[in-house]
Amino acid sequence: MVLEKGKVSSRQGVLLLTFTVVVSTAVLTVPAITAAAAGRDGWICTLVVATVYGLLTALVIIKLWQRFPNKTIIEYSQIIAGPLGKVVGAAYILWFIHINSVVVREFGDFILTSFMPETPLIAFNIILLFLGAWATKSGLEVICRANEFIFPLFTLSIAGVFLLAMQEADFSNLLPVMENGIKPILRGSWAPMAWRGEIIVVSMLLPYVDDSDNVGKYLAYSVIIIGIILTFATVFTTAVIGELTKYLTFPFFELARCITIGRFIERVEALVLVMWVAGVTIKVATFFYIASLGTGQLLGLSDYRPVVLPLGLLLGVWSLELFESSIQSIQWLTEVFSFYAFVFELGIPLVLLIIAVLTKKGGQQKSG
Amino acid sequence: MGKRFVTILIIVFILFSFTGCWSRREIEKLAMATIIGTDKVTIDGQDKWLISANMIKPRDLASQGPLGGNGSGSDKPTVLVSSIGATAWEAGRNLAARLPRREYISHANIFVIGERLARDGVDQIIDVILRSKDIRLNTWVLVAKGQALDILETEPEFEELLSQEVMGIVQNQPVASKVFTIDIKRFANQLITPGQDAVASCIEIFERKEEGQSQPGNSSDKGNGQKAVRLGGTAVFRKGKLAGWLNDEETKGYLYGIGRARQGIISLSVHELDKKDVAFAMTRASSRIVPRVEGDEISFIIDIKAEGDLQQHDDTRPIARPDVIKAVEQKAAHEIKALVENALNKAQNEFEADIFGFGNRLHKRYPQFWKQIQQDWREIYPDIKVTVNVEAKVRRTGMITDTPAVN
Numbered sequence: 001m002v003l004e005k006g007k008v009s010s011r012q013g014v015l016l017l018t019f020t021v022v023v024s025t026a027v028l029t030v031p032a033i034t035a036a037a038a039g040r041d042g043w044i045c046t047l048v049v050a051t052v053y054g055l056l057t058a059l060v061i062i063k064l065w066q067r068f069p070n071k072t073i074i075e076y077s078q079i080i081a082g083p084l085g086k087v088v089g090a091a092y093i094l095w096f097i098h099i100n101s102v103v104v105r106e107f108g109d110f111i112l113t114s115f116m117p118e119t120p121l122i123a124f125n126i127i128l129l130f131l132g133a134w135a136t137k138s139g140l141e142v143i144c145r146a147n148e149f150i151f152p153l154f155t156l157s158i159a160g161v162f163l164l165a166m167q168e169a170d171f172s173n174l175l176p177v178m179e180n181g182i183k184p185i186l187r188g189s190w191a192p193m194a195w196r197g198e199i200i201v202v203s204m205l206l207p208y209v210d211d212s213d214n215v216g217k218y219l220a221y222s223v224i225i226i227g228i229i230l231t232f233a234t235v236f237t238t239a240v241i242g243e244l245t246k247y248l249t250f251p252f253f254e255l256a257r258c259i260t261i262g263r264f265i266e267r268v269e270a271l272v273l274v275m276w277v278a279g280v281t282i283k284v285a286t287f288f289y290i291a292s293l294g295t296g297q298l299l300g301l302s303d304y305r306p307v308v309l310p311l312g313l314l315l316g317v318w319s320l321e322l323f324e325s326s327i328q329s330i331q332w333l334t335e336v337f338s339f340y341a342f343v344f345e346l347g348i349p350l351v352l353l354i355i356a357v358l359t360k361k362g363g364q365q366k367s368g
Numbered sequence: 369m370g371k372r373f374v375t376i377l378i379i380v381f382i383l384f385s386f387t388g389c390w391s392r393r394e395i396e397k398l399a400m401a402t403i404i405g406t407d408k409v410t411i412d413g414q415d416k417w418l419i420s421a422n423m424i425k426p427r428d429l430a431s432q433g434p435l436g437g438n439g440s441g442s443d444k445p446t447v448l449v450s451s452i453g454a455t456a457w458e459a460g461r462n463l464a465a466r467l468p469r470r471e472y473i474s475h476a477n478i479f480v481i482g483e484r485l486a487r488d489g490v491d492q493i494i495d496v497i498l499r500s501k502d503i504r505l506n507t508w509v510l511v512a513k514g515q516a517l518d519i520l521e522t523e524p525e526f527e528e529l530l531s532q533e534v535m536g537i538v539q540n541q542p543v544a545s546k547v548f549t550i551d552i553k554r555f556a557n558q559l560i561t562p563g564q565d566a567v568a569s570c571i572e573i574f575e576r577k578e579e580g581q582s583q584p585g586n587s588s589d590k591g592n593g594q595k596a597v598r599l600g601g602t603a604v605f606r607k608g609k610l611a612g613w614l615n616d617e618e619t620k621g622y623l624y625g626i627g628r629a630r631q632g633i634i635s636l637s638v639h640e641l642d643k644k645d646v647a648f649a650m651t652r653a654s655s656r657i658v659p660r661v662e663g664d665e666i667s668f669i670i671d672i673k674a675e676g677d678l679q680q681h682d683d684t685r686p687i688a689r690p691d692v693i694k695a696v697e698q699k700a701a702h703e704i705k706a707l708v709e710n711a712l713n714k715a716q717n718e719f720e721a722d723i724f725g726f727g728n729r730l731h732k733r734y735p736q737f738w739k740q741i742q743q744d745w746r747e748i749y750p751d752i753k754v755t756v757n758v759e760a761k762v763r764r765t766g767m768i769t770d771t772p773a774v775n
Binding site: 172175248254257 | 498505506554556560731
């Protein structure tokens with residue numbers, strides 16, 4: 001039973017989609033979290049530690065996929081672990097929904113904090129979820145194509161902020177490097193690692209990619225490019241804003257607000273908003289889609305579309321009731337999210353892979 | 369049919385939702401602040417915030433445009449409003465009692481901190497500024513000599529609005545290199561960086577006086593008590609509290625020391641000791657502060673390179689010769705060195721404030737050593753040895769070579 005009949009290329013479905021999924025929220029939130037833990041060394045967290053972790057996650061995903069090329073993680077966990085696999089599948093769906101509602105909440109909180117403090121949160125959440133539901137109903141191809149359209153817009157906005165902020169940058173703010181040894185860097189790495197691990201979404205999409213040769217390569221590229229972009233974001237915020245970075249809620253946004261060139265290029269923070277709205281829409285749609293698809297597969301439905309509306313309601317309520325304040329959400333992202341994410345990004349897939357290897361389940365393709 | 373109905377429903381819904389947003393601020397419902405002042409005052413024995421702002425009068429702008437030269441005479445384009453509250457924002461919102469429009473501070477590009485507040489400590493005002501979503505990190509910070517409210521009361525002389533006047537003065541400063549201008553981002557960074565004390569530009573009122581009376585900053589404008597603002601000197605902070613002021617000359621030395629001097633005139637005595645007979649006009653200058661650690665001995669070297677042209681020569685003796693130019697260069701170097709040392713002396717001995725950021729440089733260069741001494745830095749700082757090396761170059765002599773001799 002195939003719930004998704006569409007096919008996407010590996011460039012669309014792997015390289016571009018994972019990029020948008022990870023970077024859209026990471027660029028705004030991660031510099032603050034790494035700066036709080038690792039200070040001016042935050043860039044090492046995103047460049048080195050998180051990339052290594054991301055590549056490891058990618059390797060596990062690819063190995064599992066090579067054993068079960070036509071199955072999603074929801075399906076092959078049932079083959080590997082039997083009835084327990086159903087529980088794993090259900091846990092994944094719950095995780096997708098939970099992460100998605102956090103993303104929706106982050107989106108609303110950011111706009112409320114920085115642009116429209118009087119607007120009720122529900123207004124933004126509903127609009128975003130409405131778009132997400134619409135995209136989910138339209139299927140994977142539509143999400144990927146929309147992302148292909150948004151991707152240049154998204155990347156150019158980020159690159160534009162970097163370029164324009166260049167003249168404000170004072171790179172001596174990055175000195176001294178690794179003043180307090182490696183420990184703060186490792187502590188600051190949890191968040192970027194968890195974000196990079198969100199590439200796990202492809203484990204739900206790989207069966208629908210039509211050119212399977214490039215998948216591994218593109219997934220690795222994606223991890224590395226995300227690393228470079230996030231490193232730039234961290235380096236520039238530290239270079240421009242300096243010591244103050246660790247006190248800011250949205251350092252990258254403040255970076256955009258600092259830009260003034262000759263008194264006529266000013267107030268370019270709208271660029272960040274464009275990027276944020278476009279990117280988050282794709283991210284929410286992707287998580288919404290994989291949660292719906294997974295539910296369909298887990299329950300053995302013939303179509304995943306009927307579950308979109310109930311999931312949307314669940315997401316809406318959850319995103320509103322998840323946190324009482326932005327303090328809670330930041331604390332959750334800093335202290336809980338990482339460990340919670342590791343279980344699903346690397347932990348469970350690794351265990352599944354080990355069981356599959358030991359019990360010799362799945363195809364033995366040797367291609368890499 | 370049903371699909372068509374749903375489509376029309378969606379279109380209608382979108383039409384309604386696109387007409388505006390919740391948190392919209394229509395321009396005709398706003399009172400735009402152009403310059404904001406904050407003070408601390410004591411009322412009935414309690415410290416209160418006094419927030420003042422120059423708000424643009426909308427009527428004038430609508431009829432003439434903000435920069436229209438032919439103003440309607442006595443009618444002022446801005447209104448000075450101020451109010452008092454227990455916290456800064458309470459004071460700000462108390463303005464609502466007399467403002468027919470919502471106050472809007474996003475366009476205020478100058479923030480004046482009153483002297484009393486600065487002496488109490490600027491940490492409290494920094495929080496107010498940084499937490500607000502409407503105040504940008506690149507807003508200029510000025511510290512008032514006296515009350516910020518008085519500064520805001522002053523009439524602009526050149527421009528239509530006081531904020532434009534102050535903004536213009538801020539941006540005009542590199543030509544003289546006598547004022548240290550700083551925005552909120554750098555100011556806050558100075559406050560929180562270990563081994564660095566903060567400085568900010570000083571804004572003061574100067575009064576046009578009868579001839580013969582002394583005025584601040586070598587100004588000699590005549591008049592009958594009219595007030596205007598001037599930027600001059602630097603407010604020096606120690607542990608976030610205003611410790612004192614550097615005057616114009618000391619500020620110049622400070623700017624050379626930290627490499628923020630751009631242009632400016634240095635007057636020299638070349639031929640005779642008691643007469644300043646050469647004006648050396650700087651075109652560019654740079655500086656490097658290098659920390660040295662030998663054992664437990666900390667010292668710093670400030671390397672300054674200055675380059676400029678001959679602007680004035682007040683003597684008929686030949687000057688356009690390599691050997692005389694060499695002498696001029698030496699004198700210029702000597703003069704700059706004296707300026708920097710003077711500022712250093714003030715900072716180290718009078719204020720004990722590390723405004724050059726020596727500690728910060730030490731931290732960057734020798735992080736491990738810094739850790740050992742960080743706690744004691746304030747005790748060590750006044751006694752550290754700083755060597756100033758200056759290299760000055762005269763590149764050109766202007767439109768003439770030697771001074772024409774008068775018969």
